[in-house]
Amino acid sequence: MTSTGHDVNSDALVQSPDSKHPANLICSLCRQFYGHGWxxxxxxxxxxxxxxxxxxxxSGVEKELMQPEHIFVMxxxxxxxxxRPLALxxxxxxxxxxxxFTLRGAGCCIHTHSQWAVLVTLLCEAGMQGRKGVFEISQIEQIKGISRGGTGSTEIAEGGRKLGNLSYFDTMRIPIIENTAHEEDLKESLEKAMLEWPETCAVLVRRHGVYVWGKDVTQAKTQAESLDYLFQLAVEMHKLGLKWT
Amino acid sequence: MTSTGHDVNSDALVQSPDSKHPANLICSLCRQFYGHGWxxxxxxxxxxxxxxxxxxxxSGVEKELMQPEHIFVMxxxxxxxxxRPLALxxxxxxxxxxxxFTLRGAGCCIHTHSQWAVLVTLLCEAGMQGRKGVFEISQIEQIKGISRGGTGSTEIAEGGRKLGNLSYFDTMRIPIIENTAHEEDLKESLEKAMLEWPETCAVLVRRHGVYVWGKDVTQAKTQAESLDYLFQLAVEMHKLGLKWT
Amino acid sequence: MTSTGHDVNSDALVQSPDSKHPANLICSLCRQFYGHGWxxxxxxxxxxxxxxxxxxxxSGVEKELMQPEHIFVMxxxxxxxxxRPLALxxxxxxxxxxxxFTLRGAGCCIHTHSQWAVLVTLLCEAGMQGRKGVFEISQIEQIKGISRGGTGSTEIAEGGRKLGNLSYFDTMRIPIIENTAHEEDLKESLEKAMLEWPETCAVLVRRHGVYVWGKDVTQAKTQAESLDYLFQLAVEMHKLGLKWT
Amino acid sequence: MTSTGHDVNSDALVQSPDSKHPANLICSLCRQFYGHGWxxxxxxxxxxxxxxxxxxxxSGVEKELMQPEHIFVMxxxxxxxxxRPLALxxxxxxxxxxxxFTLRGAGCCIHTHSQWAVLVTLLCEAGMQGRKGVFEISQIEQIKGISRGGTGSTEIAEGGRKLGNLSYFDTMRIPIIENTAHEEDLKESLEKAMLEWPETCAVLVRRHGVYVWGKDVTQAKTQAESLDYLFQLAVEMHKLGLKWT
Known part of the structure; x- marks a missing residue:
């Protein structure tokens, strides 16, 4: 593991007084996400x-206690x-x-175990709302917080496809993939979903949670918030007997 | 945009050591509202x-990170x-x-995407409670936190109409307008609702959220809180099979 | 009002560096209760x-912003x-x-508008659980956080009645009184409930909230917490079709 | 009580500038757990x-106000x-x-009154989900946060039993014991459950809460969090008509 010749514990990569440094941002995001129950x-x-x-x-570090020295750099x-912190x-x-990063040109990717994400996958799986492989919701203002493709970058436009954020009258569709025994085994189906759903900013994992991305930290985080809002609203709507689309 | 001759980036307008300065108040309110999920x-x-x-x-700034330099002044x-911060x-x-400000003499106006606000508009739309175009609730103590007209100012009295806050035995009615594709397009129907409902302190926007105002920051904020309490209570009442009026 | 000859604005009564001073405690309790949604x-x-x-x-001050100078002293x-702060x-x-204070020898009394308190009064009123004039729950561990009479003081013992806290196998009963148009008009029925229910530590007010007391701040506050826990649990139990007793 | 000859109030045992000292950790955990409603x-x-x-x-100290001087040492x-702080x-x-500590080699044990824990014991008791004496859930990613035996230590392996954390396809089973009038009387049945359920990391107490342990503070705390997540998810699943296994 140290055969790469790189300094595996270079602290300079993660130590900065700048609160916008990626190592500091990861720590502050983790604290904030802990507060959200994600x-x-x-x-x-x-x-x-x-x-x-x-x-x-x-892996394995309490998110609200995350410190820059815990951060891996690749x-x-x-x-x-x-x-590569040796103890972690x-x-x-x-x-x-x-x-x-590779398929979408994302600058930040967030994975949460939000219960609202898990519950919408369960409702779709049970055929109670939406469809088995996709969460759908429409005509909720917060949908406008979601960009096509997740990054809204012009680079991914092709064939005259619309860019930018979804509009109020669009239906937001987030694909749902099956969970696997080991997280790394999700790779193939997650990549497949990214390719098959070019407009999605996220992939739900059944009985597990969600992956959300954006061109930068702000877009990834605000999209994660907007999605979680929509997942929670969808669960509450279902409790009240209201349809998602 | 700079053709007005005004200094478009005058920092003096938003920089103050006084925590009650409007630019500082907007930042602290945004942080607080973020905590409420609004x-x-x-x-x-x-x-x-x-x-x-x-x-x-x-637009577009994470509310919990809002800083005075982000604030627009008109x-x-x-x-x-x-x-007008150039990057925003x-x-x-x-x-x-x-x-x-114009039609009600308000000193502060708050717009939230509170899920409770959205859910009551959905319940009214579905004819499950209330009426299609209006949220109604009565005999809940918190109604007393709501002023007639939103500002409770004597200026808006006419024809011997009662002023001041609602009493426990009043029915609170908040009009609900349809959402539009673009937020600015709500202007006409929001103004119409303000004129048709002179006693309301707020306008609900279907599938979107709520606008609430007050004569000053304190009144707008405490009315936004009281309303959100009533929206949440109404949703919980509906889950329990209890009527709003 | 100033005819009493007392200094109506004596700051010395509310200014203290001691965090346990009553004026400081009221401010910190108000901030904490705001966080609870009370x-x-x-x-x-x-x-x-x-x-x-x-x-x-x-009256009328935002609870999370309460400062010692806002406190009244009688x-x-x-x-x-x-x-008596003149502006308030x-x-x-x-x-x-x-x-x-008078009928129970309390040292602290807390009034909340907790939605859970309001919802249990609504469920009792509708005859869905409990009884019209009383909230009842039994065999929940948290009941042990509630003292007989609210203060658990030996002074109030009479006729061999048991003292101290409720046990797990006791049924906790909290009387519910009707709400009135003006808060001060609750006095008579609240006093009547205190006399008729010598074991209660609290009185629920229908569609309004709850009054809870204790011999000191700690007891009043921890009883308010235990009660709110029980109110919330009761609402959730009702949603799940579970009986309170 | 002081007949042991030990210094019953040795402050040195609980005073340390190290935030990882057990007395400091207990205080910070208590504050955090208060925020969770536990x-x-x-x-x-x-x-x-x-x-x-x-x-x-x-006993009896407000958890969010806990200070090192309140801590008992045995x-x-x-x-x-x-x-032994004399006033406590x-x-x-x-x-x-x-x-x-004795039967599982734990280094930390946490007891919460989480409402989600109480509600799952009530649902199991009522025969609505799970089984009367055991909470069961399967195929939820968060199950992977739970270690066999609670400590995942190799010492408890016997007869070729699997060690380490549960996998996604395992069914997590947490025994439920009956509550008793006095907390200390739970000892016998809790020990019995620990012996009969060698893979459990926790014991639920009906209408009361849960005991969770781990080999150290981090494992006990993260398992308490994962369990509470699963209890809450289970209650929400039940509201939505979804089965736990």
Missing amino acids: VTGTGGGVSIRHDKHIFLAP DYASREYIR KSSACTPLFLAA | VTGTGGGVSIRHDKHIFLAP DYASREYIR KSSACTPLFLAA | VTGTGGGVSIRHDKHIFLAP DYASREYIR KSSACTPLFLAA | VTGTGGGVSIRHDKHIFLAP DYASREYIR KSSACTPLFLAA
């Missing part, structure tokens, strides 16, 4: 792509760790975060 | 009228921006806030 | 009896205000707090 | 085993208190915490 019991994760590096929250081109395990979400 | 994913907004100026939270008389977009809610 | 929109209140004085949160013996209105709850 | 009204508790000592939160070998009562949970 990363209970060390679940979930966050990754930021910055310049040539990928910054990753580790070289994006070579996929090799250039900082890298996140099993890593290949999934990389999928968002 | 302004998830950059949704919602706040505006304060102070002397000859209108202070406005911008001259109330001319409706021209006298401070003005809020699409601006014409709606202006309606509250 | 005092939304300036609703609810708190009062502490200390030595010969009664300290009272004022002389317990004469019932005259010895500190005294709390309409004052006669109700006094009832707890 | 230790309302002084309910619940925490204990840490460290070297030859057991550190215990006392000598693990002799079971005698070596620090020791926790009635003490024999139950000791069971986790």
Whole structure:
């Protein structure tokens, strides 16, 4: 693991007085997500792509206690760790975060175990609302917080497809993939969903949670919030006997 | 946009050590509203009228991270921006806030995407409780936190109409208007609702949220809280099979 | 009002570096209760009896912003205000707090507009659970956090009645009184309930909230918490089709 | 009580500038658990085993106000208190915490009154889901946050039984024991459950709450969080008509 020749514990990569440094941002996001109930019991994760590096929250660390020294750093081109805290395990979400960076040009990817995300996958699975493989909702103002493709970047436009954020009259569709025994085994189906659903900003994982991305931290985070709002609203709507579309 | 001759970035308008300065108040309110789940994913907004100026939270900024330098300032008389942060977009809610200032003499207007507000509009729309175009609730103590007209000002009295706050035995009625594709397009129907419902302190927007105002920040904020309490209580009452009136 | 000869604005009565001073305690309790959703929109209140004085949160002040200079002080013996912030209105709850001090020997009384309290009164009113005039629950561990009479003081024992806290196998009963148009008009029925229900630590007010007391701040506050836990649990039990007793 | 010859108030045992000192950890955990609604009204508790000592939160202290000087310290070998704050009562949970240390080799044990824990015991009792004496759930990702036996230690392996954390396809089973009038009387049935359910990390107490343990503070706390997540999810699933297994 140190055969790469890189300094595996270079603190300079994660120590900065700048609150916008990716290592600091991951820590503040983790604290905030803990408060939302998204990363209970060390679940979930966050990754930021910055310049040539990928910054990753580790596995098994309490999210509200995350510190910059816990952060892993990977070289994006070579996929090799250039900082790897020896006492910690890298996140099993890593290949999934990389999928968002590679296939969508994302700059940040967030994984939550939000109960609202899990509950909408269960309602879809049971055929109670939506469809088995997709969560659908329409005509709710908060849908406008969601960008096509997740990053809303012009680069991904093709064939005259519309860009930018969804409008109020659009139906938001988030694909749902099956969960697997090991998180890293989600890679193939997550990548498949990204390719088959070019307009989605997220992939739900049945009985597990959601992956959401954006071109940068702000877009990924605000989209994660808007989606979670929509998941929670959908569950409450179902309790009240209201249809999602 | 700079053709007005005004200094579009005058920091002096928003920089003050006084925590009661409108620019500071907007920031602290936004943080607080984020904690309530009212302004998830950059949704919602706040505006304060102070002397000859209108202070406005911008579009697209994470509400819990709002800083005074993000605040837009408009001259109330001319409706021209006298401070306009170049990197930011003005809020699409601006014409709606202006309606509250102009038609109601409000000093502060708050717009939230509270899920409870959205859910009561859905229940009314479905004919499950209330009426299609109006949310009604009566005999709940918290109704006493709501003033007639939203500002309770004597100026709006006419024809011997009662002033001051609602009493426990009054029925509170909040009109519900249809949502539109673009927020600014709500202006006409919001103004119409304000004129047709002179006693309301707020207008609900179906599948979207609520606009609430008051003569000053304290009244607008405490009315927004009392209303949200009533919306949440109404949803819980409906789940338990209890009638609102 | 100043005819009493007392200094109506004596700051010394409410200014202290001691965090346990009643004026400081009222402020910290109000902030905490705001976080619980108990005092939304300036609703609810708190009062502490200390030595010969009664300290009272004022009417109409945002609870999370309460400062010692906002606190009213009354002389317990004469019932005259010895500190009365001129810009503020005294709390309409004052006669109700006094009832707890006088009839129960309480040292602190808390009034909340908790939605859980309101919802259990609605369920009892509708005959869905409990009885019309009383909330009843049994065999829940948290009942053990409730003292007989509210203060658990030996002074109130008579006729061999048991003292101390309720046990797991006791049924907790909290009387429910009707709401009135004006808060001060609750005085008579609240006092009547206190006399008729010598074991209760609280009185529920239909469609309004709850008054809870204790021999000191700690007991009043922890009983308010235990009761609110039981009210919330009762509402959730009802949603799940479970009986309270 | 002081006949043991030990210094019953040795402050050195609980005063440390190190935030990881057990006395400091108990205080920060108690504040955090208060925020989760796990230790309302002084309910619940925490204990840490460290070297030859057991550190215990006392009875009757508001958890969010807990200070190191409130902490009891017991000598693990002799079971005698070596620090006992004179004004406080020791926790009635003490024999139950000791069971986790003795029978499971735990380093930390947490007791909560979480409403979600109480509600799942009520649903099981009523035969609505699960089985009368056991809470069961399967195929939810968060189950992977739970270790076999609670500590995942190799010491408890026998007969080729699997070790480590549960996998996604395992069914998590948490035994439910009956509540008793006095907390200390739970000792026998809790120990029996620990012996009969070697894979459990926790024991639910009907109409009361849950005991959760781990080899250290981090494992006990993250397992308490994962369990509470699963209890809450289970209650929400039941409301939506979804089965737990």
